[in-house]
Amino acid sequence: AASATPLPHSAALPQHPATPFAAPARALVAAPPHSSVVLRSVLLPMAGCVAQDPASRPAVTGPLFPSASVQVCNTRFRIEKLLSQGSFGDVWVAQRLAEDGSEERSEVGVVIKEIVCKNLAALRAAEFEGDILGRCGNFGCGGEEDPAAVRLPMLVSQESAVAGQDIWRVRLAMAHIPGEPLDDFLERKQREVSAAFSGASHRAHQLQQFAEAIVFTQELLLQVAAGMESVSAHAFHRDIHPRNMLVEERPGSLPRFGLVDFGLAVGASEWRTGQWRARGVAGDCRCWPPSAWVYFADGEEEVLDEKPPLRMEYEERLDSHAVALTALEVLAKLSPPATPEATVADARLASLWRVKRAWEDYWTHAARFWRVVFGAYSTGGNIEELKAACLEVGVHGIVQQSLCNMHEALRDASRASSGSVASALAPEMTGSPCAGEALADGVDGDQAGLVLSSLASLLSCGDRQAEPASSWKDLRQTLGAARARRPSVGRPGPSPRREVGSQPCLVELPPTTLWSARQPRLSGPGAAKLSAESPARLADESALPEEVRRELAALRQRVS
Secondary structure, rough: OOOOOOOOOOOOOOHHHHHHHOOOOOOOOOOOOHHHHHOOOOOOOOOOOOOOHHOOOEEEEOOOOOOOOEEEEOOEEEEEEEEEEEEEEEEEEEEEEEOOOEEEEOOEEEEEEEEEEEOOOHHHHHHHHHHHHHHHOOOOOOOOOOOOOOOOOOOEEEEEEEEEEEEEEEEEEEEEEOOOOHHHHHHHHHHHHHHHHOOOOOOOHHHHHHHHHHHHHHHHHHHHHHHHHHHHHOOEEOOOOOEEEEEEEOOOOEEEEEOOOOOOOHHHHHHHHHHHHHHOOOOOOOOHHHHHHHHHOOOOOHHOOOOHHHHHHHHOOOHHHHHHHHHHHHHHHHHOOOOOOOOOHHHHHHHHHHHHHHHHOOOOHHHHHHHHHHHHHHHOOHHHHHHHHHHOHHHHHHHHHHHHHHHHHHHHHHHHHOOHHHHHHHHHHHOOOOOOOEEEEEEEEHHHHHHHHHHHHOOOOOHHHOOOOOOOOHHHHHHHHHHOOOOOOOOOOOOOOEEOOOOEEEOOOOOOOOOOOOOOOOOOEHHOOOHHOOOOOOOHHHOOOHHHHHHHHHHHHHHO
């Protein structure tokens, strides 16, 4: 517990049901049997479940294995391979079969999630997961994909069967969403960004990397908001974090995100009318708001009744808060590392690095608490002693203060990114064509500020909450309008500003892009002079990297 090194999301607390899209055959630490009580509790019946007596369900036909033929409801499949394993079941890649036994080829694959349920509460939860996918799934199974919404797997078929005395087995066949876990993607990209900025970095290079991080964050928020607008009418997911999100990089296009694993989902209307009282706190505690920590440590529902702001947060903001923390992790891990020479003169860089440091501070605390809690559950420790320790240490207060610091940093960065503040605090940019307009190539100050303020409105700070959360609809409309005005943004590439005569000129080099390919161009008052005097050399050009000099030579050739 003394270690503060952040851990990946590869094992969330408590261990959630197997997700069809985790890394293949990943070894996970199983929670002890009694932890299912904390995860699921003995619950009220959930809306949308199959209205059928559990005892009347058919007997299970046998285990799944590669090459096995299995029927889920009225649809036949052939099992291809095991994709992942979790505490509640296994997920298999499958191929849909036609009536004659031949394989039905489709652009969208299928996975079968098999969940073993040892009590009625777990059975209801597993069947409710299928119900939510049937209502809200938007990807696969012949449906037309909404390019603006996060991908949610469509349900192909669902079946529950008796596997023994008070044991049931639920099989959910669903569309296989392409992509890699967002957690793995961020770890890889963070290493690439660190390597790219291992030496001295130009200010424009740093701003460009922040621009890419903001665009990626904006796209994640926009797609999730569009998807959650549909989901929130029926359910709360309760387990949103980077391990349960997929990202697919597509050359020449924006990234596409997917949201999976509704194993801990609850009916929205029932939850709002008090069903949370019959349930324990669940999901990855690193994404819990302060109210969840209070409820977990105290264990009595009255503790939230006595503090209306915390009760409102727990009833309404679990998903929006988790989305905010996921997006902040994206922003922090794709951002360039801070440099010692950063000064107040670099107002926008300083404010953005403050957001990065605030997230890192929060993550240090959250990861430390997660280790203790997960360790207790995975080793069968004394949970009551653990809860008492959380109260004694004041985990709720520590988490809440870190969230408040992050909220303040986001608001400051949003103001610093706006035109008037950026011009006032960064006088060295006054007169530049990008002063008060562009954070970097492709992102203006207003767009950056909008993303940062959206994150602040989604983040929940317990009983010190300063503002209501944005609705998913408002967030989708606001960010959607901003995306429509946004040009493409490339990967990091030095974009030094040099003087041509007495006029500034921003040279925008063609970056190696994640999403689009662009031709180099010139902007600003100095562009006309450089175009007229193509043989001219920019000041200190010999100090530029060889790759940049080659790009400038190619640019002059096009100009001439």
